Amino acid sequence: MAKVAVCLLLICCLALTLQAAKECLTVRGRVRCSSNVPIFIQLVDEDGTSSNDLMDETYPSKISGAFQASGCASDPVGHIDPELHIYHKCKGNELKKVKLILPVLAINKEYNYTDVIDLSGPFSSEEKVKKFPSSAKPCAGLGVTKKPK
Numbered sequence: 001m002a003k004v005a006v007c008l009l010l011i012c013c014l015a016l017t018l019q020a021a022k023e024c025l026t027v028r029g030r031v032r033c034s035s036n037v038p039i040f041i042q043l044v045d046e047d048g049t050s051s052n053d054l055m056d057e058t059y060p061s062k063i064s065g066a067f068q069a070s071g072c073a074s075d076p077v078g079h080i081d082p083e084l085h086i087y088h089k090c091k092g093n094e095l096k097k098v099k100l101i102l103p104v105l106a107i108n109k110e111y112n113y114t115d116v117i118d119l120s121g122p123f124s125s126e127e128k129v130k131k132f133p134s135s136a137k138p139c140a141g142l143g144v145t146k147k148p149k
Contacts, residue, residue, distance in 0.1 A: 023080045024072035025106050029113030030065040033090035034120045040136040045073035046081040057135055079104055087132050090119040095132065099125040
């Protein structure tokens with residue numbers, strides 16, 4: 001009985017010290033909007049039922065629409081599920097969120113969107129939202145080129 005208790009104790013200690021490996025990625029691309037409205041981008045690890053892990057957030061350049069987001073996350077089982085969440089008002093006055101799922105092959109690498117992401121076009125993953133994420137700080141209704149603090 002004592003051997004079983006010692007084995008269980010060792011297993012518990014080992015389980016507490018093990019952590020899931022961090023997986024990182026960098027995403028680069030360009031967004032386009034038909035009007036000069038705020039655009040805010042988040043790189044997240046989609047966690048399904050629990051809250052998503054925020055990996056990075058940024059604003060695209062007002063001139064070129066270029067953006068870069070980099071970050072790391074870990075999941076206890078399997079790989080992370082990276083997504084870009086793009087918040088915009090490119091189709092009128094309603095705030096929308098586009099979810100772009102990033103391929104597993106992008107994990108621990110750089111992923112470049114070769115085509116411009118045209119936010120005026122249709123997206124099957126687009127939904128209406130009530131407000132920008134609380135960390136977004138649009139300046140006088142226009143996107144800014146520096147990262148939020």
